[in-house]
Amino acid sequence: MKIGFIGTGVMGHAIVGHLQKAGHELHVYNRTKAKTADLVAEGATWHDTPAQVAAASEIIFTMVGYPSDVEEVYYGPVGIFQSEISGKVLVDLTTSTPSLAEKIAKTASEKGASSLDAPVSGGDLGAKNATLTIMVGGDDATFNRVLPLFEIMGKSYALHGGPGKGQHTKMANQIMIAGTMTGMTEMLVYSRAAGLNQPKVIETLAGGSASNWSMENYGPRILKEDYSPGFFVKHFIKDLKIALDEAAKVGLDLPATTLAKDLYEKLADKGFQDDGTQALIKLWWS
Amino acid sequence: MKIGFIGTGVMGHAIVGHLQKAGHELHVYNRTKAKTADLVAEGATWHDTPAQVAAASEIIFTMVGYPSDVEEVYYGPVGIFQSEISGKVLVDLTTSTPSLAEKIAKTASEKGASSLDAPVSGGDLGAKNATLTIMVGGDDATFNRVLPLFEIMGKSYALHGGPGKGQHTKMANQIMIAGTMTGMTEMLVYSRAAGLNQPKVIETLAGGSASNWSMENYGPRILKEDYSPGFFVKHFIKDLKIALDEAAKVGLDLPATTLAKDLYEKLADKGFQDDGTQALIKLWWS
Numbered sequence: 001m002k003i004g005f006i007g008t009g010v011m012g013h014a015i016v017g018h019l020q021k022a023g024h025e026l027h028v029y030n031r032t033k034a035k036t037a038d039l040v041a042e043g044a045t046w047h048d049t050p051a052q053v054a055a056a057s058e059i060i061f062t063m064v065g066y067p068s069d070v071e072e073v074y075y076g077p078v079g080i081f082q083s084e085i086s087g088k089v090l091v092d093l094t095t096s097t098p099s100l101a102e103k104i105a106k107t108a109s110e111k112g113a114s115s116l117d118a119p120v121s122g123g124d125l126g127a128k129n130a131t132l133t134i135m136v137g138g139d140d141a142t143f144n145r146v147l148p149l150f151e152i153m154g155k156s157y158a159l160h161g162g163p164g165k166g167q168h169t170k171m172a173n174q175i176m177i178a179g180t181m182t183g184m185t186e187m188l189v190y191s192r193a194a195g196l197n198q199p200k201v202i203e204t205l206a207g208g209s210a211s212n213w214s215m216e217n218y219g220p221r222i223l224k225e226d227y228s229p230g231f232f233v234k235h236f237i238k239d240l241k242i243a244l245d246e247a248a249k250v251g252l253d254l255p256a257t258t259l260a261k262d263l264y265e266k267l268a269d270k271g272f273q274d275d276g277t278q279a280l281i282k283l284w285w286s
Numbered sequence: 287m288k289i290g291f292i293g294t295g296v297m298g299h300a301i302v303g304h305l306q307k308a309g310h311e312l313h314v315y316n317r318t319k320a321k322t323a324d325l326v327a328e329g330a331t332w333h334d335t336p337a338q339v340a341a342a343s344e345i346i347f348t349m350v351g352y353p354s355d356v357e358e359v360y361y362g363p364v365g366i367f368q369s370e371i372s373g374k375v376l377v378d379l380t381t382s383t384p385s386l387a388e389k390i391a392k393t394a395s396e397k398g399a400s401s402l403d404a405p406v407s408g409g410d411l412g413a414k415n416a417t418l419t420i421m422v423g424g425d426d427a428t429f430n431r432v433l434p435l436f437e438i439m440g441k442s443y444a445l446h447g448g449p450g451k452g453q454h455t456k457m458a459n460q461i462m463i464a465g466t467m468t469g470m471t472e473m474l475v476y477s478r479a480a481g482l483n484q485p486k487v488i489e490t491l492a493g494g495s496a497s498n499w500s501m502e503n504y505g506p507r508i509l510k511e512d513y514s515p516g517f518f519v520k521h522f523i524k525d526l527k528i529a530l531d532e533a534a535k536v537g538l539d540l541p542a543t544t545l546a547k548d549l550y551e552k553l554a555d556k557g558f559q560d561d562g563t564q565a566l567i568k569l570w571w572s
Binding site for chain 1: 384407408409412419421441442444446447451454455457458459460461462463464465466467468469470471472473475476477479480481482483486487489490491493494495496497498499500501503529532533536538540541542543545546549570
């Protein structure tokens with residue numbers, strides 16, 4: 001199948017690799033062209049604009065940084081919607097706003113195309129190992145059409161409702177993680193101050209009702225002072241802002257999520273925005 | 287072995303049952319005598335005071351509510367330390383303060399006895415199914431002496447250091463859970479407001495980096511409006527206060543844990559102190 005892929009950052013790059021290995025014909029665009037060099041060497045076709053990628057492909061994936069980038073690659077002067085896309089499918093893998101996903105769905109529909117919002121979780125490692133969780137919004141027919149490709153890139157994929165519901169599910173995911181990350185961080189801060197053997201504490205807690213993925217995966221990395229990004233601080237702040245904006249729209253106060261956002265902003269202000277989210281502990285330990 | 291057990295609430299009662307089934311001779315005391323009736327019917331001996339339980343037993347467990355109750359059963363006018371306890375072992379299963387654990391260890395040592403602080407996690411169900419996690423502070427020899435009994439009541443037990451370190455480890459556990467509970471609660475509040483299929487969201491999140499015990503166990507109960515206590519709101523507040531007091535002693539600010547404590551206090555103020563901790567969502571949904 002002719003597949004377009006716009007945005008070959010760390011995760012996008014890994015996903016394109018999986019799609020190539022599965023025998024698909026790839027058409028790629030990225031803001032930094034150099035990052036597509038090895039994909040092109042493996043047979044992908046470079047295009048100078050998102051519009052050209054869309055023109056050459058049947059299913060077009062986008063995976064960029066911020067909602068403003070999504071807006072640009074879809075609605076910009078050389079964006080996807082500048083091409084004839086009737087009958088095609090647009091799939092945004094970026095974590096972006098539910099309202100933008102709804103807007104893209106409406107525009108796509110007006111142009112005879114269909115779309116899915118399909119943000120992922122699992123980070124770099126999930127992309128590399130094809131173990132991503134993919135949270136999808138859209139209609140059944142479009143979901144089923146893209147499903148064979150989701151199966152190549154992830155291990156869990158579900159349709160959570162109409163346009164925007166994939167993004168809402170991802171927001172729920174990030175709100176949950178805000179809790180595990182702040183809790184884990186304060187747990188480690190406390191347990192070090194109490195003079196405990198921290199690897200042993202993590203092992204004990206992992207066996208009971210405190211167990212969670214963040215602690216079991218990031219805990220040991222923090223104890224090795226490994227703050228390399230699986231998931232960037234700056235992107236987590238973006239996600240939490242979207243979640244809190246959405247909550248505010250319906251009059252919801254989410255104090256723990258707000259606190260997490262504030263703490264991560266404080267961390268970014270100290271210059272750690274390009275660290276992984278486990279770097280939150282630097283607010284205490286640096 | 288002659289085992290004393292002071293405090294046969296829901297968890298203590300279940301643990302005594304396991305010890306009886308394993309063939310031990312039980313000596314019991316509880317503030318409300320009626321709660322020991324069936325244990326006595328199964329062969330346990332009732333005593334009118336903690337001191338008498340201690341006199342009749344080789345290893346004495348205590349499992350009461352608050353640090354003030356622990357103080358009372360050890361140091362009160364009819365408390366354990368009123369008895370001759372040389373050569374005996376005192377094991378406090380209550381979640382209490384590290385400093386009280388240290389004080390008990392000192393007094394026990396002065397009287398020729400030894401002690402362990404051994405708070406548990408796993409709740410009512412963990413006690414009933416003998417799957418508790420037991421976090422122990424004390425010395426190796428005493429730990430090894432009590433180990434065969436820990437094996438009867440739990441599935442995970444580790445010595446985390448000297449007197450008080452069991453309590454510190456439990457505090458680390460509760461700080462972690464404060465994160466998973468607040469995160470899960472806000473996740474569910476958000477996902478309902480976003481019109482998502484909540485069981486499906488929980489299922490999806492459980493498969494990825496947001497996965498955690500609280501969500502997977504309490505999430506479905508909340509969706510069934512089951513707020514019955516596995517673990518009481520009032521006891522969680524007690525634990526978080528101890529954790530924050532300990533943190534304050536060493537100059538640590540733990541904002542997420544503080545927020546969790548504040549939210550749970552607000553919940554208790556609304557009259558929900560005897561609900562299970564999953565009732566936190568009532569701040570939004572009731």
